[in-house]
Amino acid sequence: xxxxxxxxxxxxxxxxxxxxxxxxxxxxxxxxxxxxxxxxxxxxxxxxxxxxxxxxxxxxxxxxxxxxxxxxxxxxxxxxxxxxxxxxxxxxxxxxxxxxxxxxxxxxxxxxxxxxxxxxxxxxxxxxxxxxxxxxxxxxxxxxxxxxxxxxxxxxxxxxxxxxxxxxxxxxxxxxxxxxxxxxxxxxxxxxxxxxxxx
Numbered sequence: 468x469x470x471x472x473x474x475x476x477x478x479x480x481x482x483x484x485x486x487x488x489x490x491x492x493x494x495x496x497x498x499x500x501x502x503x504x505x506x507x508x509x510x511x512x513x514x515x516x517x518x519x520x521x522x523x524x525x526x527x528x529x530x531x532x533x534x535x536x537x538x539x540x541x542x543x544x545x546x547x548x549x550x551x552x553x554x555x556x557x558x559x560x561x562x563x564x565x566x567x568x569x570x571x572x573x574x575x576x577x578x579x580x581x582x583x584x585x586x587x588x589x590x591x592x593x594x595x596x597x598x599x600x601x602x603x604x605x606x607x608x609x610x611x612x613x614x615x616x617x618x619x620x621x622x623x624x625x626x627x628x629x630x631x632x633x634x635x636x637x638x639x640x641x642x643x644x645x646x647x648x649x650x651x652x653x654x655x656x657x658x659x660x661x662x663x664x665x666x
Contacts, residue, residue: 484623484660488568492536495560497524497553498543507539525549533562540569545585551609554597558612561665567614568662569594573621574646575655591619591642594661614663621656631656 494507503509503517510520510528522529524547538557547553557567572579574588587593595601597614604613621635634654638645645651 484568484618484620484662488566488662489537489539492566493534494537494539495530495535496539496541497557498540498546502541504539504541508535524553526552528556528560530560532559533565534560536562536565538565538567540567542570542572544569545571545579545582545587545589548586550587551596551612554594555610555612558597558614558665563665565665566617566662567665568660570624570658570660573656573659575651576657578657589659590646591621591638591659594663598663599666613666615666616661617664618660618662620658620660620662622658623660624658 489504489507494504495510496504496507497510499507499509499511499515499518500513501515501517508520509518510522510530511518512521512523514521520529524543538561540557544550544553561567571589571593572585574590579585579588592601592603594614594616595603596607596609597612598604598616599613600615619639621638622631627635631654634645634650635656637650638654638656
């Protein structure tokens with residue numbers, strides 16, 4: 468899956484995350500803060516303007532099962548201590564076929580380390596523990612949350628140069644080789660986006 472997606476990107480390497488991923492979907496925006504996704508239900512640990520539900524993301528979410536078609540997690544997962552628990556909760560509140568879009572700072576980015584409230588970094592394979600068919604899921608899964616990878620983007624929030632697009636395609640095709648080589652230092656991405664579908 469990853470290699471074929473990367474090969475498609477070699478032909479068109481400057482892909483960005485589609486802006487209409489949540490269009491027409493009932494969406495939960497977790498950790499929305501003061502910037503809730505338009506038309507969504509906002510959930511945050513603190514009451515801010517636009518927050519609809521106040522909840523601790525390290526505890527079960529106060530939401531009934533299968534209520535949402537999409538979950539947006541923009542710069543949130545790196546702050547959560549119990550990531551397997553939150554991913555399980557996201558899976559629970561998503562309807563079958565629902566989509567999780569998670570934007571996190573890439574581990575080579577200074578943004579991954581500058582915030583003292585970050586408790587983890589993310590690599591291209593960090594979410595594989597929750598993705599069916601991956602080695603990590605098959606050997607080490609933490610719970611019954613099952614997702615399928617739809618897309619992975621590096622710096623998908625903006626247009627990048629053709630060369631950086633090629634580096635992203637190579638990284639996605641061979642994440643271990645890329646991240647454990649000089650290339651990841653020469654081409655340090657800022658943002659990593661996972662688009663996962665509830666299996």
